[in-house]
Amino acid sequence: MEYKFVGPKAWRAITKAIQTAGPRYAAVAFLGSDAPKLMPLTLGDVLVTNASDSAVRSHSTSPQAIETYLAAGVEVWSSGALHAKVIATAERAVIGSANASARSSRRTNEASVISGTDAMIAWTRAFVIAEKSESEQVTAQDLPRLNALWADGADQDNDRFGVPGINTSADELVTTSDARFFVCNYGEVDVDEVASKEMNRIVRRAHRSTNFGTDWLVLEDGDEFRIDDVLFLWDDDGLEAPVVFIDIPRDQADGSRYQAYRYRTDLDWKSWDELEEALDSSNYQRLLPDDLYIEGDLSYWNADLARALLDVWDLTAPLPTPRIVYDPELVPAGPASRSDAIPHRAPRFRKIARLAPESHL
Incomplete structure (x- = not known):
């Protein structure tokens, strides 16, 4: 193999490509909390990232990811000038555009070249080593300071610390065709007052936006939604306007796990009569079972229903983008399979917790 080009969703190919014998040398500017899953580095590997105060405070680089890497024995270094x-x-x-984050994995279109030539491997390794020599090592002793910076960012207007293209809000509610969707019913449960106030603080401050309102829900044990998943909630009266998840689950003092989402403040729920009028007969019939539960994605599985429901509120989703892969051994060509796109155990939830209208952002 001399070289392969992968995109626009490059991380699946990258993750597979780097699962080879170490030591591995990585220089990746920004890390999301799920970076260790996308880029599974281990003992003896070297990682240079941008863990500068501004990058951490703006939530562009996650201290949680750094902590996971350090616990795995990865040598971590920080360079505020790094963008590679x-x-x-x-x-x-691997040489490309993708940061190790859910945004780069699912939301943005990225491209990478994967090469097997000795010269390219040597040049890339030399680049990382050179960056390391100009960087500061990050150790476990730095984690309290980094976590404090992260928390400080949550207490501020994110626009103040935003890094364009990394953590700034998108203008559209649904921003990727790779998102999953769920049509579910929900019930009410009691919520711990202290945990509720803490989640309100996190949601309001860390996800402040002039374009969207933000709320959160309580997850069942062991469940979680992915960032960008779309949720349609129904009750006896009709269907709520869609919401989109914007954060990873958060553990709270009461033992519950909460997850934040955003929604368009100008959209209202639709009655069943309105849905019957707006949808074609086949799609409306799919919404009639008493125990209605539907899952899928916006590209393949039940995508026709998902896009029809979005259209009820005059919303759109990006069209599916083909995976460009020139190495059939590295990544199978064609769209993701159903088992790859949707887990067998779908998320469940118990309570939607809506903020008071005056607190909508």
Whole structure:
């Protein structure tokens, strides 16, 4: 293998490409909390990232990801000037645009070249080593300070610390065709007052937006939604306007797990009569079971229903983008399979917790 080009959803190919013998050398500017899953580095590997105060405070680089890497024995270094995204293993070099984050994995279109040539591997490794020599090492002793910076960012207007293209809000409610969707019913449960206030603080401050309102819900044990998942909630009266998840689940003092979402403040729920009028007969019939529960994604599985429901509120989703892969051994060509796109155990939830109208952002 000399080189392969992958995109616009490149991380699946990157993750597979770097699962080779170490040591591995990575210089990736920004890390989301799920970076260790996308880029599973281990003992003896070297990672240079941008863990500067501004990057952490703006929630562009996650202290949680750094802590996971350190616990795994990864050597972590920080350079505030770093903007590269390259990885070198003993067998491959990866050079591209993708940060190690859910945004780069699911929301933005990225491109990478994966090379197996000795020269490219050597050059990439040399680049990381050179960046390391100009960087500061990050150790476990730095984690309290980094976590404090992260918390400080949550207490401020995110626009103040925003990094364009990394953590700034999108203008559209639904921003990716790779998102999953769910049509579910919900019930009410009691919520701990202290935990409720803490989640309100996090949601209002860390996800402040002039374009959207933000709320949160309580998850069942072991369940979670992905960032960008779309949720339609129904009750006896009709269907709520869609909401989109914007954050990872948060553990609270009462033992519950909460997850934040955003929604368009100018959209209202639709009655069943309005839905019957707006949808074609086949799609409306799919919403009639008493135990209605539907899941799918916006590209393949039940995508026709998802897009029809979005259209009820004059919303759109990006069209599916083909995965460009020139290495059939590295990543199978074609769309993701159903089992890859949707887990067998779908998320469940118990309570939608809506903020008072005056607190909508």
